[in-house]
Amino acid sequence: MRKFIPTILAVILALTSACGSTPRSAAAPKAYPSAPQILPPIRLDIPSPLDWLDATQAEIYSNIDAVNGSPEYVPDGDDLTQRAQFWLDALDSQLRGIYPDLFLDSQGHSIVPRPRIRIMAKAGANAFSTSATVCFRVPIRFAAPPAGATPSDDASVIQISPKGVVGLYAKSHVSCIDRTATAVGADLVVRHLQQTVHVQHCSLSTDQGAVVLGQDCRLGSTVQSTGASAIMLEPVSNWITLQTSLLGLMPSDDQLAYTILHEAGHYYRAHGSLDKQQYVYFYRIDAENLARSQPKADADLNVLGQKLAALPKYRTQPLTGQTWHSEMFSYGRLARESLVRPTCSTAASPCFEPCSAWTAIMDDPGFGVQFGKFPQQPLDDVARALYDKWEVSLSQCLAAIAIGDAALPATVLDAAARKVFWRTGPTQANQTPAATVLALASEMNAQFFARDAATDQLLQQALDQRLGFYTTEEEADNLAQAWLPLVGIAAKSSVDHWATFAAFKAGREQEGPYNLSAKDCLALYASTPRWSESGRSVPVPVGAYTSLHHSSCFRMWNADQRLPFVPSPLAQSLRPSAERYGGPYADLRARAQAWPNQ
Numbered sequence: 001m002r003k004f005i006p007t008i009l010a011v012i013l014a015l016t017s018a019c020g021s022t023p024r025s026a027a028a029p030k031a032y033p034s035a036p037q038i039l040p041p042i043r044l045d046i047p048s049p050l051d052w053l054d055a056t057q058a059e060i061y062s063n064i065d066a067v068n069g070s071p072e073y074v075p076d077g078d079d080l081t082q083r084a085q086f087w088l089d090a091l092d093s094q095l096r097g098i099y100p101d102l103f104l105d106s107q108g109h110s111i112v113p114r115p116r117i118r119i120m121a122k123a124g125a126n127a128f129s130t131s132a133t134v135c136f137r138v139p140i141r142f143a144a145p146p147a148g149a150t151p152s153d154d155a156s157v158i159q160i161s162p163k164g165v166v167g168l169y170a171k172s173h174v175s176c177i178d179r180t181a182t183a184v185g186a187d188l189v190v191r192h193l194q195q196t197v198h199v200q201h202c203s204l205s206t207d208q209g210a211v212v213l214g215q216d217c218r219l220g221s222t223v224q225s226t227g228a229s230a231i232m233l234e235p236v237s238n239w240i241t242l243q244t245s246l247l248g249l250m251p252s253d254d255q256l257a258y259t260i261l262h263e264a265g266h267y268y269r270a271h272g273s274l275d276k277q278q279y280v281y282f283y284r285i286d287a288e289n290l291a292r293s294q295p296k297a298d299a300d301l302n303v304l305g306q307k308l309a310a311l312p313k314y315r316t317q318p319l320t321g322q323t324w325h326s327e328m329f330s331y332g333r334l335a336r337e338s339l340v341r342p343t344c345s346t347a348a349s350p351c352f353e354p355c356s357a358w359t360a361i362m363d364d365p366g367f368g369v370q371f372g373k374f375p376q377q378p379l380d381d382v383a384r385a386l387y388d389k390w391e392v393s394l395s396q397c398l399a400a401i402a403i404g405d406a407a408l409p410a411t412v413l414d415a416a417a418r419k420v421f422w423r424t425g426p427t428q429a430n431q432t433p434a435a436t437v438l439a440l441a442s443e444m445n446a447q448f449f450a451r452d453a454a455t456d457q458l459l460q461q462a463l464d465q466r467l468g469f470y471t472t473e474e475e476a477d478n479l480a481q482a483w484l485p486l487v488g489i490a491a492k493s494s495v496d497h498w499a500t501f502a503a504f505k506a507g508r509e510q511e512g513p514y515n516l517s518a519k520d521c522l523a524l525y526a527s528t529p530r531w532s533e534s535g536r537s538v539p540v541p542v543g544a545y546t547s548l549h550h551s552s553c554f555r556m557w558n559a560d561q562r563l564p565f566v567p568s569p570l571a572q573s574l575r576p577s578a579e580r581y582g583g584p585y586a587d588l589r590a591r592a593q594a595w596p597n598q
């Protein structure tokens, strides 16, 4: 069992001496958790040390970043990092003071490491809580190993896929942060796994200190032995990542703190370690539910909610006159790699010439500049003309690719087409040798645009019925807002944060039924400054019911509507001392904006 208590004491001491505040009395904060609407920071139903990981930055880097473009980070000791860490430490010590028992296991050891900030030099104004792949040592046995299985060896690890299939690998061949020096209890692993949806059809038990996977568990083809010595899990790591561009965007400490508290919400509630679909349920957006950080599910809204949740995950608005499904553009590079290159790269192929013309447009250096965010932003005349050229050329390329081409097995082409054209894939009727990819794509486009009309109707119903859906993102938003007063910041900063974000996105965010444009959102907000006091319902679209992230406008509206229910600031002001933390915030912001490699 890892022990964190000395570290935590050090954190609290460092905080109180750094900002010159007196040690917090237990009396004032203790009133806070009694407010019924505020969720506790730790999920009470799953208090598992396997939910969190105390990792070094180097471990996270090698596990996550090395396979993700090896981004650059602001040094730990930099004022930017220290300033952000200040707010995270302030929250951490407050939560541990208010909810001491929730952070400890039965032996009194902390199971939640102190979270740490790292700042990535990058544009995009994003922030995230980072999960990692970790190998934990525990003996595993299969109740029904495959015939001829060899005895389990000491260096094998199992992984359970999101679909519940068990795989077995040599530990030296998998990329996991190694935590096998100390064995974890089989009971703990079983309890942890039972809380995840993907193993719900796999009976788990323990026997003589080993985890036993029952006969109903689905063993993959890689399983050729009777068991394993370790298991791969996805705990949330102690590293919260902010991008320099986010610090450059936020105009104040208060709004920066909201972002950090949102990520902290993901961290303490260990969202990264659970199947997020557990969180998706539907509720009515009314005054009663807005008073709770976790609204009550409404079974009457399930039918409508499930219909919306079953829609394709990605949906973008077609441009006027557009023939192609706009996703075709997003997947253009994939189309080239998975469909055009293997099919049309030899000069003898009938699609060689038209497809080479198409890929030449893709390779034009100006192409990426014009379409970097297409179709998420409106096109100007130049971009529109280039898009038209691209679309016509693509049509000619696809018309020349025949399903059943002798050069490529039809199954390969079919799989590529499925990837490239939306998710429905070609229908059986079209899988004849005579069919071209163009014909398939045309049919899929027709289906897509027909579905759009139906989708619009469903979204209107959702708006009319005030259909809310609770996700890990909404939980993190609601917690961040409720926690702002704990670090001495007014809850209103949550609304200001989303207004800043909406202004940033104005003109970039595409208008459509999934969203109110950022511009319209800000105009609506300006006309009814306190929506919650305006005396009338101002419905704002939640966004795609297939995405955990709601529309920015809804998040702003949600924060505004909840303001009357958030406690007033309880903590004394915890302003970071300018001397120690890099001066006025404006200076730090300028420093973040000027940081290279964004």
Ligand SMILES: [Zn+2]
Pocket: 262, 263, 266, 473, 476
């Ligand atoms: Zn989030």
